[in-house]
Amino acid sequence: MLLRINLNSGKAKDDGLLLDNGIRIKNNAKRMIVPYQVIYEQTGQLLPPGIQGEAALKVGYGPLEGREWVMNLGGISINYRDWQLGAPLILETRHERPFLKMQFELEGHSQYTPRWQRGSKATTIEGGTHILMFHPAVYGKLFYPKSRRVLDIEFTVDYFKKLFQDDFSAMGAFGTAILDERPELIDDRSLPVTGRMKSIIQEILDCPFENHLKKLYVESKAIELLLLQLDQFSKCTQTKETFKLRNDDRDRLHQLKEMIEQNPNAQHSLKELAQLVGINEFKLKKGFKTLFGHTVFGYINQVRLEQAKQLLGDPRLNINEISYLTGYKYPQHFTNAFKKQYGYLPKDWRAIHADCHPL
The missing domain is CATH 2.60.120.10 (Jelly Rolls)
Structure with missing residues (x-):
């Protein structure tokens, strides 16, 4: 009711x-x-x-x-x-x-x-x-x-x-x-x-x-x-307990997190990401994991897959197109990553959630 x-x-x-x-x-x-x-x-x-x-x-x-x-x-x-x-x-x-x-x-x-x-x-x-x-x-x-x-x-x-x-x-x-x-x-x-x-x-x-x-x-x-x-x-x-971050390093890592969320499909090496926010690679790797509970590329992958879930709701897009739009070079890599993350192939997720809406 x-x-x-x-x-x-x-x-x-x-x-x-x-x-x-x-x-x-x-x-x-x-x-x-x-x-x-x-x-x-x-x-x-x-x-x-x-x-x-x-x-x-x-x-x-x-x-x-x-x-x-x-x-x-x-x-x-x-x-x-x-x-x-x-x-x-x-x-x-x-x-x-x-x-x-x-x-x-x-x-x-x-x-x-x-x-x-x-x-x-x-x-x-x-x-x-x-x-x-x-x-x-x-x-x-x-x-x-x-x-x-x-x-x-x-x-x-x-x-x-x-x-x-x-x-x-x-x-x-x-x-x-x-x-x-x-x-x-x-x-x-x-x-x-x-x-x-x-x-x-x-x-x-x-x-x-x-x-x-x-x-x-x-x-x-x-x-x-x-x-x-x-x-x-x-x-x-x-x-x-084993790794401390200065406040300015925290700010740089939060800046990087926002950059990833705004453009998860950008292709960068770890060195390039470190240079973008002005931090060394060691602090980037350890600090990002400490602050956000993910590796840098693990978080990029998660954001891409969340974006893919949204795109799967659009029946006009096929799986290959969604793979490309979310930054995956090969559709099979996208399919494997999606199944590992959510337990379903993209096509099965689309079928299950086609008419599912909370409430």
């Missing part, structure tokens, strides 16, 4: 928007500030707390138009959001329950600023990255400067303890913080969403099962994402 939420029925005022419930929303040409629960409250809870089930809805509010899907499994809650924003949006949020969540910011940007530090920590998640966070309580503001797609997977603390059999030693300081009920992030920065993670997320959205089988399938995929996330952060921590 799709629910339509439209909160634009409030009475317009020069100093903002006055809703029927008396809450005033600050609004100007640059941003809108909204209490988070206002987006949903006119229809009640999407799913009552503690109730297992699945629901989808469309949201329409001020500069926000989008759609959401949520599934409560008992101990795990999964929420996929696809929000289109006509202007930057600030959401005021507050709740007292513990907040243990994986966040995969597939597109966009998310920034949380707490009003007080005792219950939560400031968190910034760039588009294309993910983080695991624990907040005993949440009270602050969420800032979204642009449209976003995100998958949130929230665990109850009891479920997490049962999953790890009360042994959080593998998570180091993060595990200790959960037991001590202190706010913590698994790392001081988010890491890139890998190709495998993206595939699992898409598998969740395209789940072929119904009822109890769907619950089992989605829950297993959520745990698989958690394992991949913990493994990636663990490897990154080990690398950081």
Whole structure:
């Protein structure tokens, strides 16, 4: 059942928007500030707390138009959001329950600023990255400067303890913080969403099962994402302990990452890439892997394959054309790389996803 939420029925005022419930929303040409629960409250809870089930809805509010899907499994809650924003949006949020969540910011940007530090920590998640966070309580503001797609997977603390059999030693300081009920992030920065993670997320959205089988399938995929996330952060921590980067080197590597994303089909050697951003080859190789969890050419390959997935949605393009457009000299190399990354041949991926759209 799709629910339509439209909160634009409030009475317009020069100093903002006055809703029927008396809450005033600050609004100007640059941003809108909204209490988070206002987006949903006119229809009640999407799913009552503690109730297992699945629901989808469309949201329409001020500069926000989008759609959401949520599934409560008992101990795990999964929420996929696809929000289109006509202007930057600030959401005021507050709740007292513990907040243990994986966040995969597939597109966009998310920034949380707490009003007080005792219950939560400031968190910034760039588009294309993910983080695991624990907040005993949440009270602050969420800032979204642009449209976003995100998958949130929230665990109850009891479920997490049962999953790890009360042994959080593998998570180091993060595990200790959960037991001590202190706010913590698994790392001081988010890491890139890998190709495998993206595939699992898409598998969740395209789940072929119904009822109890769907619950089992989605829950297993959520745990698989958690394992991949913990493994990636663990490897990154080990690398950081043996290799340090100066701030100017970090800036150069971020510049290179943006160049790759803007033109992944460009053909460059490692030496040429190093010269483009003014860094030596050793720092380029080690630093890029440390910062982004990929080798330089591994990341180039991932960006190309993501571009190929988008192009496969255009039936006017054949596989050879897509191979050429994504920078592969030989179609067979493209086919092999695609299958290795996603587990399907390009033609099979096209057939499976021809009519598949999340929600």
